[in-house]
Amino acid sequence: MSKICEICGRRPRVGNKVSHSGKRASRWWYPNIQKIRVKLPNGQVKRIKVCTRCLKAGKVQKAVG
Numbered sequence: 001m002s003k004i005c006e007i008c009g010r011r012p013r014v015g016n017k018v019s020h021s022g023k024r025a026s027r028w029w030y031p032n033i034q035k036i037r038v039k040l041p042n043g044q045v046k047r048i049k050v051c052t053r054c055l056k057a058g059k060v061q062k063a064v065g
Contacts, residue, residue: 012028034050
């Protein structure tokens with residue numbers, strides 16, 4: 001399953017977790033992707049994957065009903 005937001009393009013990022021001693025191990029940060037029904041500008045309703053940051057910012061309009 002794709003973990004990419006279809007609105008802003010946010011995707012998983014890689015980095016290091018650092019312990020108290022400074023030892024490093026690689027890890028991933030994933031965006032909070034939700035699969036929701038969205039009303040598109042042309043009036044069509046479609047199910048797409050959107051990150052919660054775009055939902056909170058109001059970049060998409062949820063389809064009600």
